[in-house]
Amino acid sequence: MVKRTSFEGDGCPIARSLEVIGDWWSLIIIRDAMLGLRRFGEFQSKLGVAKNILSARLRSMVDHGILETAPASDGSAYQDYLLTPKGRGLFPILVALRQWSEEFDDAPEEIDTIMIDRAKGRPVKKLELHAEDGRLLSLADITLKPRPAPRRRSAG
Amino acid sequence: MVKRTSFEGDGCPIARSLEVIGDWWSLIIIRDAMLGLRRFGEFQSKLGVAKNILSARLRSMVDHGILETAPASDGSAYQDYLLTPKGRGLFPILVALRQWSEEFDDAPEEIDTIMIDRAKGRPVKKLELHAEDGRLLSLADITLKPRPAPRRRSAG
DNA sequence: CAACATAGTTTCATTATGCAACCACTGGAG
């Protein structure tokens, strides 16, 4: 086979996530879904993505439980694409992508929006990774270990 | 043009990040660089990626300041690919991808590693987004606003 | 029902990716 390498079945959770949302458009679509877009045409006109690509991505994300279809909120017979809890769970990934650009982009003056805390109207802090005891952790502070075998209730 | 849509010049920082590391292999390579891989052949044999693809990705990431080349640490005349601070800044993105899989993966029993706090050997907490005043924030608590014009020192 | 909008699918061209073969350079043995 000469098809694109699949990360499916890989035990690495990063690879497993990228297998689902690691393509060119999915996260962009999710970003706009989080901004409130829900109709096929809204995504299509805002993003300028080809309709066949949009159709394929929406279907894939519905299949993966990231989006779900629902009767259109405007009462028409068309459908909305809404984020599921699994889809909303992508929020930290989008925040991390945003903050990386904010911190390291070569042309930060081209960034046109900032993310603010709705209640106070102030910029948010950087995402933080903490230990169970609350210590702030960075790359050097973590390591990987094999996943412990899950406890079995019965089947002994 | 029929080439792949570029997000270059887009003002959205998420799109800007994806423009750089949103392809099929970059984040996987970065993941392994964070695990300590540094030589072309190490990436090639561990990932099984085609050498032309690996070559193109490494070059792109060096061009973007995510990786840098250095004389090989083993004294040979070959070179190492090392993470720059900008590259290490991708760490939260990888953590977010990992945690999304850990929380929502349809087959979590296939995940083979967990990330632990090196000091205590305990799993880390979920990434958290906080307001300036420390409140924990979720998707519903944030909004976007136009980036304020940067202050000018002179040129008046 | 006519006319138009929405939400796709199909077709075809182009780009990206994958694999294999090839090439250049390194480092060691003789």
Add this chain to the structure above:
DNA sequence: CTCCAGTGGTTGCATAATGAAACTATGTTG
């Protein structure tokens, strides 16, 4: 220095993913 295996690529070709536009089907408006 020559021979040769290993490293680090590049090149060429096949296939898969993507993009633009045309086409289809259904919904909506009047």
